[in-house]
Amino acid sequence: MAVNLVTPNPADLKPVAGVRLGVAEAGIRKANRRDLTVIELAAGSRAAGVFTRNRFCAAPVQVCKAHLASSAIRALVINTGVANAGTGEPGLANAQATCAALAQQMGLRTEQVLPFSTGVILEPLPVDRLVAGLPKAIANLRADGWFDAAHAIMTTDTLAKAVSKQVQIGGKTVTLTGMSKGAGMIRPNMATMLGFLACDAAVSQALLEGLAREAADLSFNSITVDGDTSTNDSFIVIATGAAGNAEITDAASADYKTLRDAVVEVSVALAQAIVRDGEGATKFMTIAVEGGKDRDECRKVGYAVAHSPLVKTAFFASDPNLGRILAAIGYAGIDDLDVSKLRVWLGNPDETVLVAELGGRAASYVEEAGSRIMKHAELTVRIDLGRGDAAATVWTCDFSYDYVKINADYRS
Amino acid sequence: MAVNLVTPNPADLKPVAGVRLGVAEAGIRKANRRDLTVIELAAGSRAAGVFTRNRFCAAPVQVCKAHLASSAIRALVINTGVANAGTGEPGLANAQATCAALAQQMGLRTEQVLPFSTGVILEPLPVDRLVAGLPKAIANLRADGWFDAAHAIMTTDTLAKAVSKQVQIGGKTVTLTGMSKGAGMIRPNMATMLGFLACDAAVSQALLEGLAREAADLSFNSITVDGDTSTNDSFIVIATGAAGNAEITDAASADYKTLRDAVVEVSVALAQAIVRDGEGATKFMTIAVEGGKDRDECRKVGYAVAHSPLVKTAFFASDPNLGRILAAIGYAGIDDLDVSKLRVWLGNPDETVLVAELGGRAASYVEEAGSRIMKHAELTVRIDLGRGDAAATVWTCDFSYDYVKINADYRS
Numbered sequence: 001m002a003v004n005l006v007t008p009n010p011a012d013l014k015p016v017a018g019v020r021l022g023v024a025e026a027g028i029r030k031a032n033r034r035d036l037t038v039i040e041l042a043a044g045s046r047a048a049g050v051f052t053r054n055r056f057c058a059a060p061v062q063v064c065k066a067h068l069a070s071s072a073i074r075a076l077v078i079n080t081g082v083a084n085a086g087t088g089e090p091g092l093a094n095a096q097a098t099c100a101a102l103a104q105q106m107g108l109r110t111e112q113v114l115p116f117s118t119g120v121i122l123e124p125l126p127v128d129r130l131v132a133g134l135p136k137a138i139a140n141l142r143a144d145g146w147f148d149a150a151h152a153i154m155t156t157d158t159l160a161k162a163v164s165k166q167v168q169i170g171g172k173t174v175t176l177t178g179m180s181k182g183a184g185m186i187r188p189n190m191a192t193m194l195g196f197l198a199c200d201a202a203v204s205q206a207l208l209e210g211l212a213r214e215a216a217d218l219s220f221n222s223i224t225v226d227g228d229t230s231t232n233d234s235f236i237v238i239a240t241g242a243a244g245n246a247e248i249t250d251a252a253s254a255d256y257k258t259l260r261d262a263v264v265e266v267s268v269a270l271a272q273a274i275v276r277d278g279e280g281a282t283k284f285m286t287i288a289v290e291g292g293k294d295r296d297e298c299r300k301v302g303y304a305v306a307h308s309p310l311v312k313t314a315f316f317a318s319d320p321n322l323g324r325i326l327a328a329i330g331y332a333g334i335d336d337l338d339v340s341k342l343r344v345w346l347g348n349p350d351e352t353v354l355v356a357e358l359g360g361r362a363a364s365y366v367e368e369a370g371s372r373i374m375k376h377a378e379l380t381v382r383i384d385l386g387r388g389d390a391a392a393t394v395w396t397c398d399f400s401y402d403y404v405k406i407n408a409d410y411r412s
Numbered sequence: 413m414a415v416n417l418v419t420p421n422p423a424d425l426k427p428v429a430g431v432r433l434g435v436a437e438a439g440i441r442k443a444n445r446r447d448l449t450v451i452e453l454a455a456g457s458r459a460a461g462v463f464t465r466n467r468f469c470a471a472p473v474q475v476c477k478a479h480l481a482s483s484a485i486r487a488l489v490i491n492t493g494v495a496n497a498g499t500g501e502p503g504l505a506n507a508q509a510t511c512a513a514l515a516q517q518m519g520l521r522t523e524q525v526l527p528f529s530t531g532v533i534l535e536p537l538p539v540d541r542l543v544a545g546l547p548k549a550i551a552n553l554r555a556d557g558w559f560d561a562a563h564a565i566m567t568t569d570t571l572a573k574a575v576s577k578q579v580q581i582g583g584k585t586v587t588l589t590g591m592s593k594g595a596g597m598i599r600p601n602m603a604t605m606l607g608f609l610a611c612d613a614a615v616s617q618a619l620l621e622g623l624a625r626e627a628a629d630l631s632f633n634s635i636t637v638d639g640d641t642s643t644n645d646s647f648i649v650i651a652t653g654a655a656g657n658a659e660i661t662d663a664a665s666a667d668y669k670t671l672r673d674a675v676v677e678v679s680v681a682l683a684q685a686i687v688r689d690g691e692g693a694t695k696f697m698t699i700a701v702e703g704g705k706d707r708d709e710c711r712k713v714g715y716a717v718a719h720s721p722l723v724k725t726a727f728f729a730s731d732p733n734l735g736r737i738l739a740a741i742g743y744a745g746i747d748d749l750d751v752s753k754l755r756v757w758l759g760n761p762d763e764t765v766l767v768a769e770l771g772g773r774a775a776s777y778v779e780e781a782g783s784r785i786m787k788h789a790e791l792t793v794r795i796d797l798g799r800g801d802a803a804a805t806v807w808t809c810d811f812s813y814d815y816v817k818i819n820a821d822y823r824s
Contacts, residue, residue: 120735316816324533328640404811
């Protein structure tokens with residue numbers, strides 16, 4: 001059950017000039033499901049990517065990194081069903097063969113194609129079936145293909161995740177559309193979070209690369225469902241330049257700020273959608289940490305709270321179990337944390353209360369207030385570390401019976 | 413349901429010369445349950461302790477550290493029901509008042525008493541009821557009080573945890589008896605792992621302190637149930653000297669090695685008992701990591717696997733889901749890990765199979781073998797990092813419906 005997430009309206013997903021998407025049923029792992037997506041980028045498009053830091057990074061991730069470093073990217077190919085991770089040298093050859101086949105059919109060089117896979121780890125990629133499906137996906141390429149593509153990249157997601165936004169840059173309307181998939185850092189043997197965001201702005205390669213890193217940091221790298229980092233996580237930002245604005249080359253310009261804010265907003269929406277569709281999720285939790293010496297320690301505290309099984313099960317139970325939050329803050333790894341300066345608030349969209357200060361429960365706090373706030377599905381834990389000006393936010397979901405059920409039962 | 417753990421036989425718990433234990437019902441949080449334990453140590457006894465690194469460390473932990481640094485310890489007082497953690501300055505005063513009251517009744521100085529609390533966090537310690545219960549616990553002091561004390565320190569543990577061992581040192585029989593409590597790093601709002609180990613050997617203070625640290629590192633600091641580090645974790649090693657052996661002062665001596673091995677063995681048994689009684693546990697898992705550059709990176713890998721909710725739920729399901737183990741190894745934080753050199757085995761007491769090598773599934777592995785091995789309740793994941801000679805072992809349990817149930821439902 002997703003938390004305040006609905007299927008996007010197809011009419012709300014705006015085409016991005018210079019981008020066409022096509023899907024097909026290739027029978028990669030199961031018959032009769034769309035499991036193959038091709039994205040075509042117009043000549044002159046730019047791409048930048050951020051990838052998993054898992055040492056068991058999948059074969060397609062390795063190929064993506066190499067191709068991004070060497071070539072102007074013109075096409076993406078995404079399969080579900082098999083992650084092509086933990087597959088050694090044969091897996092790498094299969095990812096390269098996929099790129100070569102698509103390049104041959106589209107008149108490109110192999111290095112101009114980025115491959116993405118999501119699905120079961122440790123299984124060989126059925127590259128013959130994948131390649132056989134490419135002509136149909138290519139024939140299906142459409143500018144308004146985002147809605148279908150957002151469905152075709154799903155694995156055990158319960159809902160498709162896609163969003164659009166338009167902004168004015170240099171007198172031109174710039175369109176951003178993105179889609180993501182994932183419902184845990186790793187789904188039950190279904191590896192991976194994938195995120196794709198395309199815009200038609202003209203922006204320099206250097207700025208695009210910085211923007212991809214910044215947006216990932218503030219969105220996909222600020223969420224957690226279960227703390228498990230996938231082998232295939234990939235986030236790609238594309239800029240086709242087709243909107244006709246003067247190329248943005250100055251990070252201090254108003255145009256860059258407009259584009260940057262829009263890319264971050266769309267990225268955050270796509271990332272939060274993954275948490276809202278988290279395995280067994282019944283609550284969407286924002287852990288907002290402020291007053292830190294630096295952003296890194298704020299993130300440490302945010303993730304300690306967000307990963308604590310005890311905090312997550314308490315939220316599932318709508319139980320304002322403050323001791324668990326304080327304990328998680330205490331073991332987050334800030335060795336010189338002065339707990340007497342710490343303050344913690346619990347809130348929902350309607351009200352917020354101070355729950356802890358001076359090393360213990362706030363004198364003004366009453367459990368009735370905590371219980372009332374916890375009944376809401378959208379909850380915020382705000383933490384002031386009282387030792388600096390840095391801040392960071394982490395989004396997560398609760399931990400329910402269904403999490404165990406989904407992850408223990410999926411193969412039975 | 414504990415995994416291969418039974419209540420100790422009272423006759424198997426040997427008295428330790430110089431140690432007497434007494435319990436009482438003080439009504440600290442609930443009536444009609446033994447919730448107060450006093451341990452009396454003969455003059456000349458030595459004590460050393462290892463404590464939680466949680467910044468929200470409980471008031472009794474702070475008092476223990478101060479008293480151990482300044483005085484010859486002659487008594488310990490342990491209460492269940494309330495953890496006296498997250499209680500600020502009043503909590504510290506309550507822990508000190510507890511020591512003062514026991515000291516006064518036993519003719520000691522306040523600084524000669526170590527206090528321990530376990531139970532609900534953030535609640536004030538009812539120090540009046542605790543102090544009122546002390547005379548009865550003192551009147552009850554017995555050399556064979558270990559069995560009762562092991563029960564009186566339980567909170568939501570399902571079984572008491574205690575073990576004895578005897579060794580010969582310098583022609584004398586040295587007896588070691590220990591007890592522990594805890595069923596998660598934090599139980600549902602019931603904070604804490606506590607461990608107490610007493611022996612009657614004569615050993616220097618310096619060696620005893622090093623031994624306490626080493627034994628904790630190899631036992632209580634090598635287990636995890638849910639990754640949550642409690643505010644009250646304490647492990648105390650006592651040596652009364654009453655066995656009559658010549659005082660051990662040389663870490664290189666055979667006598668020290670005999671004592672050291674016995675203390676480690678008892679500590680490991682007490683620590684493993686906590687995992688076997690882990691919340692909702694159905695499997696006892698040994699994560700044995702070898703071939704690392706140093707012990708620290710082996711522990712990182714061991715804990716990454718042991719903490720992964722996806723690994724833990726797969727073990728609950730008896731599902732040999734190897735991709736989850738590899739993914740956890742991959743995100744453990746060894747940035748230069750060469751996954752092509754990694755080897756992973758899955759085993760139970762009857763058989764072991766190689767499951768992964770060369771960056772993927774072992775060619776010789778068949779899923780039937782994995783499924784057959786996983787049906788056992790005692791499982792080992794052996795990981796060879798292939799980059800050095802260091803090793804480390806972590807023990808943990810699986811993650812079941814009952815974990816969520818216990819932690820989500822306990823206050824309802």
